[in-house]
Amino acid sequence: MAMSLEDMRVELGAAMTSAQPGLQAANALCQACVEWLGVDGAAISMIHDGFSHGTFGASSESSRRVDEFQFTFGQGPCLDAAAAQQMVLAPDLDSPDEIRWPAFAGAVLGDGVRAVFAMPISITSICVGALDLFRADPGPLSDDHLAGGLLAADLASLPLLDLIASTKGSHVDDEDPWVQLGQLDRLEVYQATGMLISQLDVDATEALVRLRAHAIATNGTASQVAIAIIQRSLVLERDHDHRRSR
Amino acid sequence: MTPDTREHDIIHAFVELSNELVDGYDVVDLLSEWTVNCARLLDVAAAGLLLVDGRGLLHLVAASSEATRHLDVFQLQRDQGPCLDCFHTGTAVSVPDLAAESDRWPDFARVAESVGFASLHAVPMRLRDTVLGTFGLFGTTPGALNDDDLALAQALVHVASVALVNERSASDRHVVSTQLQHALTSRVVLEQAKGVLAAVGDLEMEDAFAVLRRYARDRGEKLTVVAAQVVNRELAGQELIDHARSTSVLR
Numbered sequence: 001m002a003m004s005l006e007d008m009r010v011e012l013g014a015a016m017t018s019a020q021p022g023l024q025a026a027n028a029l030c031q032a033c034v035e036w037l038g039v040d041g042a043a044i045s046m047i048h049d050g051f052s053h054g055t056f057g058a059s060s061e062s063s064r065r066v067d068e069f070q071f072t073f074g075q076g077p078c079l080d081a082a083a084a085q086q087m088v089l090a091p092d093l094d095s096p097d098e099i100r101w102p103a104f105a106g107a108v109l110g111d112g113v114r115a116v117f118a119m120p121i122s123i124t125s126i127c128v129g130a131l132d133l134f135r136a137d138p139g140p141l142s143d144d145h146l147a148g149g150l151l152a153a154d155l156a157s158l159p160l161l162d163l164i165a166s167t168k169g170s171h172v173d174d175e176d177p178w179v180q181l182g183q184l185d186r187l188e189v190y191q192a193t194g195m196l197i198s199q200l201d202v203d204a205t206e207a208l209v210r211l212r213a214h215a216i217a218t219n220g221t222a223s224q225v226a227i228a229i230i231q232r233s234l235v236l237e238r239d240h241d242h243r244r245s246r
Numbered sequence: 247m248t249p250d251t252r253e254h255d256i257i258h259a260f261v262e263l264s265n266e267l268v269d270g271y272d273v274v275d276l277l278s279e280w281t282v283n284c285a286r287l288l289d290v291a292a293a294g295l296l297l298v299d300g301r302g303l304l305h306l307v308a309a310s311s312e313a314t315r316h317l318d319v320f321q322l323q324r325d326q327g328p329c330l331d332c333f334h335t336g337t338a339v340s341v342p343d344l345a346a347e348s349d350r351w352p353d354f355a356r357v358a359e360s361v362g363f364a365s366l367h368a369v370p371m372r373l374r375d376t377v378l379g380t381f382g383l384f385g386t387t388p389g390a391l392n393d394d395d396l397a398l399a400q401a402l403v404h405v406a407s408v409a410l411v412n413e414r415s416a417s418d419r420h421v422v423s424t425q426l427q428h429a430l431t432s433r434v435v436l437e438q439a440k441g442v443l444a445a446v447g448d449l450e451m452e453d454a455f456a457v458l459r460r461y462a463r464d465r466g467e468k469l470t471v472v473a474a475q476v477v478n479r480e481l482a483g484q485e486l487i488d489h490a491r492s493t494s495v496l497r
Contacts, residue, residue, distance in 0.1 A: 005302075086424060087424075122431075124434050124438075125431050125435045125438065125477070143420075150300045150423075151300070154301060178301075181301075182303070185303070186321065187306065187317055187318070187321050187437055190438050191437050191438070191440055191441040191444070191451055192441060193441060194437065194438035194439060194440060194441020194442040194443075194444070194445070194477065195441040195444055195445040196441075196445075197442050197477065198441075198442045198445035198483060199445050203478070203479070204477055204478075230314075
């Protein structure tokens, strides 16, 4: 049954909204991938400098186990997808032509997975992880399912940002995830992120997390916080959540 | 502009673009230069190119003016405006008198008029059946572009689409979307780099862009590469600012 991209967008977003932010939202998103994208399993990995790497959300325990093989062996499609910031498709891990990840392929074939499709999880210019889709049968993913996978990978950036932010005592709201993404993906947010890189002496991911955390804490939008930073009416402090206005 | 110099300028614009394509180029730098050339050739106040991302949203990738108030007018059209309508229909949208049509796009018309724009033409960028984005041309006085100018605008947009999408891969929708995403991500990094420089040198964003471009050109580096080095803190923002001061880009 063909499903429109717009319907997929709504279903994937709704799956996350109905779950608690963070890990549960990530798990719910992976389960929605299994339901809507014609695959048997899905997992979200965090791959970012300065934070622990590993599987975060998964559609099931077996998908989590399969995904973790990549970190056990230090190789796999999701690591390549994150490194190149491009999707990596492996429609048949059992094919003699498939020589990219021998150790990983051997392990997941043993678990009954023949095809893996990995999408980078990026927010603005920053790659924070990868979404892996697993299937028992070999063969390519349809165009529509691939497009749906890219949508899911966009959404997956939110629970990963939450994960990075939670180490700083931040919290999240239950707004429509597509609206949240749209608010972060704006010129003024990019520019303000750049200013924070310099002012807080942090990397781009950390700068975006800090900007978002401030928006949540003050009940404003990311765009409002960004404009205040650009106009120099708001200066975030270097340490954690202390802020001052001038 | 006299007919002779205009013809010369048109030839120059196409030749410049084709030379860049052969030499290996930075897509955002190339398109920024291209929007400046288009604005001059078509005698409009500002021109900007919006491209669609994987989610179907329009993003600004290049503009003839880096003034924040101009960039805002382009960004606003993600939600509303002639460029968005042009993108959805895949056909050109002409608005010779914006004030007369403010009911159609109330938020957009208000902001566009507040920065002095009175007319707008939006031309689609297409690749076979796919609309990749839209090119917006703004005037400060009411008035329509004549048919020749519209045809020229469309031709310039066709050529620019070649810079974005490699023709050999044009039939593969995912490759096309990856190539567009590359241009959009480059623009994001550029904006982030402008932010870093604005904070380091206490600059306006417009000046930060000039500082970045001056440095990249004088070092023979791609704009996006320098921007990424600044954002990743591999290159100190102060070094770029010092360079700009020594070359009188900044006072």
